Amino acid sequence: MVSMKGISFAYGSKNIVRDLDLELSPGETLMITGPNGVGKSTILRLLAGVLIPSSGSIEYGFPEGADPRSRIAYLPDSLSCYRSMTPPEAAAFHAGIFGTQPSGLSIASKAGVDLNRKISELSLGQRVIVQLSIILSTGPDLVLIDEVLHSVDPYLRGLLFQELVKVMEERAPTVVMVNLNFSEVENLVDRVIFMGKEGIRLDDSVDDLKAGARMIEAESLSAGLPVIIRREVLGRNQFVIYPFTAGEEDVEKPHPMDLTEIMTAFMEAEYVVDSGTKGEEAC
Amino acid sequence: MYHIDQRSPVPVYEQLARQIERHIVSGDLADGQKLPSIRELASTLRINPNTVVKTYRQLENEGLVSSRKGLGIFVSILGMDLEGSRDSLFAELTDEYVRKAAGLGMEGDQIVQGLTRRLKGEN
Numbered sequence: 001m002v003s004m005k006g007i008s009f010a011y012g013s014k015n016i017v018r019d020l021d022l023e024l025s026p027g028e029t030l031m032i033t034g035p036n037g038v039g040k041s042t043i044l045r046l047l048a049g050v051l052i053p054s055s056g057s058i059e060y061g062f063p064e065g066a067d068p069r070s071r072i073a074y075l076p077d078s079l080s081c082y083r084s085m086t087p088p089e090a091a092a093f094h095a096g097i098f099g100t101q102p103s104g105l106s107i108a109s110k111a112g113v114d115l116n117r118k119i120s121e122l123s124l125g126q127r128v129i130v131q132l133s134i135i136l137s138t139g140p141d142l143v144l145i146d147e148v149l150h151s152v153d154p155y156l157r158g159l160l161f162q163e164l165v166k167v168m169e170e171r172a173p174t175v176v177m178v179n180l181n182f183s184e185v186e187n188l189v190d191r192v193i194f195m196g197k198e199g200i201r202l203d204d205s206v207d208d209l210k211a212g213a214r215m216i217e218a219e220s221l222s223a224g225l226p227v228i229i230r231r232e233v234l235g236r237n238q239f240v241i242y243p244f245t246a247g248e249e250d251v252e253k254p255h256p257m258d259l260t261e262i263m264t265a266f267m268e269a270e271y272v273v274d275s276g277t278k279g280e281e282a283c
Numbered sequence: 284m285y286h287i288d289q290r291s292p293v294p295v296y297e298q299l300a301r302q303i304e305r306h307i308v309s310g311d312l313a314d315g316q317k318l319p320s321i322r323e324l325a326s327t328l329r330i331n332p333n334t335v336v337k338t339y340r341q342l343e344n345e346g347l348v349s350s351r352k353g354l355g356i357f358v359s360i361l362g363m364d365l366e367g368s369r370d371s372l373f374a375e376l377t378d379e380y381v382r383k384a385a386g387l388g389m390e391g392d393q394i395v396q397g398l399t400r401r402l403k404g405e406n
Binding site for chain 1: 287289290295322329
């Protein structure tokens, strides 16, 4: 169990994370999403130990005596490490630091990476592959992946996900991904946290989200429904409701939604400040 | 072979369980046949391995598969009421058909007549 308690972090006088509580269960795969600038990557960096919180504490629950860094695999959003090394040199260096076996870099070879070239000479997608295979080779209990996968082509992404699934199956680590592309990971994650400007806006399982989110087209809605966002589409009112409970008989044709549609609605609600689109004033 | 409907409110593990059940009921998956390993199925479908674990556990509870330590998961329908499963799957399919026909504005009698005509190969 990883537990963040009362975590705050500021760059200078600018509060990025304020009084955050977050518990992560072993084996859980969590996606953190939300608009730009709400501190998603900062949370990953805090979890990775790259940043130190200004207040609050993080408990990892790793085995006694383990070097926490060897239990955490962190793929940052900017890949700056080991630029002047070849992939095998980087793998050996990484393993040397953490006292683990150098990885075989087998996915990197599968991905057509020339292992004799310096990392700085590789394409961005190839660098992501190399870095991910190196960090996963330590047998981590906590895997942190920032928004980098969008720079990788679909074939290589497939390889990456295969590798991730393999690690998930073998070790059941806790996985935290920061993501803005939902369709690729929607069957990998079991929990979604949506960060808004005011902190955590939503923290639910994917199963609950899909079971409870509905899109409804109607002139108006009965009061009291939890409207996330109202929009006008082709001259009609479209409402996104969450959580929708069965038995709202007067509601016409509630359409189920996929994760991209659900998250887009939450995202839109963060940007649209017009109070008329929220809550009881929706109709 | 398997397809996840991203827009379905039914959880992925349940969707998968029902699809495997359908393959068993239809005979595509024979008694004693080995199912894909958790890793194989998870990485092919790009789903969480825990989801596959849940699917297999559910099917095991329903008596459609059994796991043999170290060997894998196998279809096991000894003493299973396949007829009953087929009937309930058919009932589900029929419900969906009727609902969609009703959505087109068709009434009960029209639906039955239309279906009978199609079964006879008429328009």
